[in-house]
Amino acid sequence: MRWSGQRLSAENVEALPGLARLNNLVRSVQTPEFAGVTFHEVLAKSALNKVPGGGGALPFSWTINPYRGCQHACTYCFARPTHEYLDLDAGRDFDSQIIVKTNVAEVLERELARPSWQHHPVALGTNTDPYQRAEGRYRLIPGIIAALAASGTPLSILTKGTLLRRDLPLLAEARGHVPVDLALSIAIFDPDLQRSVEPGTATAAARLQTVRAVREAGFDCAVLLMPVLPFLTDTREHLDRAFRMLAEAGATSVAYSALHLKPGVKEWYLAWIERAHPEHLERTRALYAGGVYAPKEYRRWLAERIRPFMRQYGFERTRLAPGTGVPASSAHPEAAHRGSRLLATELSPRAAAALQPSLF
Secondary structure, eight states, X not given: OOOTTOBOOTXXXXXXXXXXXXXXXXXXXXXXXXXXXXXXXXXXXXXXXXXXXXXXXXXXXXXXXXXXXXXXXXXXXXXXXXXXXXXXOTXXXXXXXEEEETTHHHHHHHHHTSTTXXXXXXXXXXXXXXXXXXXXXXXXXXXXXXXXXXXXXXXXXXXXXXXXXXXXXXXXXXXXXXOEEEEEEOOOOXXXXXXXXXXXXXXXXXXXXXXXXXXXXXXXXXXXXXXXXXTTTOSHXXXXXXXXXXXXXXXXXXXXXXXXXXXXXXXXXXXXXXXXXXXXXXXXXXXXXTSSBOOHHHHHHHHHHHHHHHHHTTOOBOOOOTTTSSOOOSOOOOSSOOOXXXXXXXXXXXXHHTTSOOOO
């Protein structure tokens, strides 16, 4: 959906220089429904992103990012520095200046139709969240799901957004054609802490309800307990609560890792720590003084602390699956074809024809 009558002039004195240089910027939009947020609608030249080193240092090789910037406003988000390529800052601009690739599904259809496409698994949610609040308006993900399924391309989705539930019927149809892996990111089970550190996200309770809905739809549902925040969510009390609630919700696997802080993210996170939890500021600075990742000693300590909870609640330590970036589920194509009615409505006639059974 677009908002008419909301265009902001590119010659406005407040125009953002990096965006003004984009030759694919259609318009910038504000609306009272999203106070303080500007959406910059662009026409994407490509949809599929080849990840350098994918399948090696990174667990996924191909991604789709329909949005840049994220309304979830997670203080620790590793993707914040990507906004700096557009002369936007990694702090507040990342939360409030959202790039929307309005034609991403159409471009994706064309790319997937190329003879050179080898149907590698494609991951959504590896950078910014595909189900942030803007998706309720722009509705880009259904077309992406349908295009991937119609082309025979496996897909995975990782999200903190409860809007995933909207697309479960569509994903159930997609599962009749390709492997589909779904995962929720739920890192913080203290409501006050969650509202402070990731203020734009749904509550942990709402995300646990989404885990239940995913399971009721017949999917496995991985949960990424990431990141574990040193001195805040690494206590036995918090971890016990987390694993108990995940087990009760029916999560089928759990992956975890400690917080890592890239340049740009580190400054933003430490500023939040200083405001919200100054008692942990110096210890946090010291822990990350040596680089992006927590020291090996801390990571070993965290693994030892978590291991008993994994055993107690029936979870095995899961690794991220090559090609998707989430723990692999058993949601592979079903023998019984579920039909393609919902998928076909999201596709161009040419792409929809690919879903029809052939006589030959």
